[in-house]
Amino acid sequence: MEPIKKWYAVYTHAKWEKKVANLLARKEIENYCPLNRVLKQWSDRKKIVYEPLFTSYVFVRVSQKENISVLQTDGVLNYVNWKGKPALIRDSEIELIKNFLFDHSNVRLEKIAVEVNDTVRIKYGLFVEQEGRVTEVMDKTIRVLLPSLGYAMLAEIPKSHIEVINNRSKGNC
Numbered sequence: 001m002e003p004i005k006k007w008y009a010v011y012t013h014a015k016w017e018k019k020v021a022n023l024l025a026r027k028e029i030e031n032y033c034p035l036n037r038v039l040k041q042w043s044d045r046k047k048i049v050y051e052p053l054f055t056s057y058v059f060v061r062v063s064q065k066e067n068i069s070v071l072q073t074d075g076v077l078n079y080v081n082w083k084g085k086p087a088l089i090r091d092s093e094i095e096l097i098k099n100f101l102f103d104h105s106n107v108r109l110e111k112i113a114v115e116v117n118d119t120v121r122i123k124y125g126l127f128v129e130q131e132g133r134v135t136e137v138m139d140k141t142i143r144v145l146l147p148s149l150g151y152a153m154l155a156e157i158p159k160s161h162i163e164v165i166n167n168r169s170k171g172n173c
Helices: 017-026 064-071 091-103
Strands: 006-012 030-032 035-041 046-052 057-062 076-079 108-111 119-122 131-133 141-146 151-156 162-166
Touching: 006 017, 006 091, 017 030, 017 057, 030 091, 035 091, 057 064, 064 076
Parallel strands: none
Antiparallel strands: 006 057, 006 076, 030 057, 035 046, 108 151, 119 131, 119 162, 141 151
16 A cells, blocks of 8 residues: 655755755655746846745655655755644645646745635636635735645736625624
8 A cells, every 4th residue: 555645845945945856856756846937137138037936945745754855855954844743735735836826927925824704716717616715805916825834825816706605704693
């Protein structure tokens, strides 16, 4: 029986995300270093570059047996911990990051504290039929929550593309 593999995040030395991803791949350890397409402009030219979306983070999908091998990889400092244990990342969150980066460039990250607000369902677009919690409403910008990491990705989605399922901000009368 094959051991159960789960996604975790590891801290890396600063600016080592791509190197760590390559070193883990050489060890045949499944990993994901999300890269953001960014248009950079210099005085003489413009160029699209790929920068790590999460600074000093690389995601690994490992069994417990592989934990030591991950930690022994050059550039890896430690696992990202949540409540004293390595933070478990859901498969759906990794897929969400992959899909988000496929469809959007110049993605920004914001460190957030997840709060409970309205529950919404997206009616159109990439995340059709996905449900999520609204943390803030700004003109046309919504936040896609990644609660295991405490981050949100921001993208412009028209308000007409969501419907409120459960409005928690109104009192129960």
